Amino acid sequence: MKRYCTKCFKALKKNEDVCPLCHADNSQATLSDAGTVEMKKSYYKGMRHAKDTFDKGTCLEIIGGICLILGAVLLYLSFKYDSLKIRHFTPGSTEFVCSVILLTAAIVLLTLGTIWLVSYRKQKKFWTEFEKTEGLKAKTK
Numbered sequence: 092m093k094r095y096c097t098k099c100f101k102a103l104k105k106n107e108d109v110c111p112l113c114h115a116d117n118s119q120a121t122l123s124d125a126g127t128v129e130m131k132k133s134y135y136k137g138m139r140h141a142k143d144t145f146d147k148g149t150c151l152e153i154i155g156g157i158c159l160i161l162g163a164v165l166l167y168l169s170f171k172y173d174s175l176k177i178r179h180f181t182p183g184s185t186e187f188v189c190s191v192i193l194l195t196a197a198i199v200l201l202t203l204g205t206i207w208l209v210s211y212r213k214q215k216k217f218w219t220e221f222e223k224t225e226g227l228k229a230k231t232k
């Protein structure tokens with residue numbers, strides 16, 4: 092009878108107790124019902140994918156946020172004082188060009204990040220429902 096890791100549901104070799112993939116100790120219990128294993132496997136993969144999506148989304152939001160702040164600072168600096176100490180907007184300045192680039196990047200990154208995070212929520216909802224309906228109990232640390 093085939094044995095499967097109780098944590099990540101990878102098929103184990105005959106005398107393998109420690110899972111080669113997630114290093115879980117399977118000496119006490121292993122799963123052997125192939126049907127349940129397949130379902131748990133897809134659940135595990137789905138949740139992992141959701142987590143990846145969340146990480147990527149968060150990463151984009153952080154980078155986007157930094158771009159936004161730097162862009163705003165440079166935009167502020169692109170207003171320069173003339174000899175009479177009056178501030179003038181100088182669109183030709185390096186600061187302004189850089190701020191436009193940074194702000195554009197910020198908008199793109201923040202939008203993408205939001206899309207990723209929305210996708211994460213949808214995925215998580217789907218797999219949580221899946222877990223409920225299939226009566227699976229996820230073992231996560």
Ligand SMILES: [Zn+2]
Pocket residue numbers: 096097098099100101110111112113114115
């Ligand atoms: Zn494992």
